[in-house]
Amino acid sequence: KNEVEQSPQNLTAQEGEFITINCSYSVGISALHWLQQHPGGGIVSLFMLSSGKKKHGRLIATINIQEKHSSLHITASHPRDSAVYICAVSRPTAGNLIFGKGTKLSVKP
Amino acid sequence: NAGVTQTPKFQVLKTGQSMTLQCAQDMNHEYMSWYRQDPGMGLRLIHYSVGAGITDQGEVPNGYNVSRSTTEDFPLRLLSAAPSQTSVYFCASSLFRETEAFFGQGTRLTVV
Numbered sequence: 180k181n182e183v184e185q186s187p188q189n190l191t192a193q194e195g196e197f198i199t200i201n202c203s204y205s206v207g208i209s210a211l212h213w214l215q216q217h218p219g220g221g222i223v224s225l226f227m228l229s230s231g232k233k234k235h236g237r238l239i240a241t242i243n244i245q246e247k248h249s250s251l252h253i254t255a256s257h258p259r260d261s262a263v264y265i266c267a268v269s270r271p272t273a274g275n276l277i278f279g280k281g282t283k284l285s286v287k288p
Numbered sequence: 289n290a291g292v293t294q295t296p297k298f299q300v301l302k303t304g305q306s307m308t309l310q311c312a313q314d315m316n317h318e319y320m321s322w323y324r325q326d327p328g329m330g331l332r333l334i335h336y337s338v339g340a341g342i343t344d345q346g347e348v349p350n351g352y353n354v355s356r357s358t359t360e361d362f363p364l365r366l367l368s369a370a371p372s373q374t375s376v377y378f379c380a381s382s383l384f385r386e387t388e389a390f391f392g393q394g395t396r397l398t399v400v
Contacts, residue, residue, distance in 0.1 A: 209386045222391040280330040
């Protein structure tokens with residue numbers, strides 16, 4: 180079983196829809212990261228959080244430490260949000276990240 | 289600040305050739321890592337460093353070497369390229385373990 184699981188693997192939405200991507204993890208963490216990767220592009224950090232909720236524009240990330248679960252929400256989705264969204268965790272005793280396999284989001288106009 | 293700079297962006301190698309993927313950061317970050325990204329597998333850790341002079345193996349280290357002689361640079365060496373090393377490689381850095389990770393633009397490597 181992977182230490183970081185994301186769902187869904189693929190997601191197609193219509194422009195304007197509210198989107199939720201889920202991430203569950205099975206290891207102790209010091210922080211959880213949400214990353215974005217556009218086709219053929221690099222990886223950009225969206226959020227890093229260890230508790231509660233963070234908001235940046237139309238993106239909201241939440242984490243429930245007790246349930247070992249995080250969600251990334253996109254409000255009023257737009258075609259430019261089409262990308263792969265990756266959940267990753269950093270562990271207290273290691274300097275590297277453990278990644279989920281990513282969620283490929285396609286937003287249709 | 290340039291952030292994390294990876295070179296080259298694309299590379300084609302013949303089986304058995306060696307090469308070095310360069311990674312440099314100008315943010316004075318202690319933590320640097322190399323990952324490979326393969327379809328359906330997510331990113332997997334190759335090697336990482338917690339500071340100059342300190343490196344350690346990750347999940348898939350075979351066939352790769354690293355060194356960290358300065359805080360800024362963390363090159364990844366392929367000793368004898370194999371087709372199984374065809375992948376997209378990402379270098380990442382962060383100030384400390386619990387801080388935001390910054391990624392390079394990636395190197396798409398094809399071994400024929």
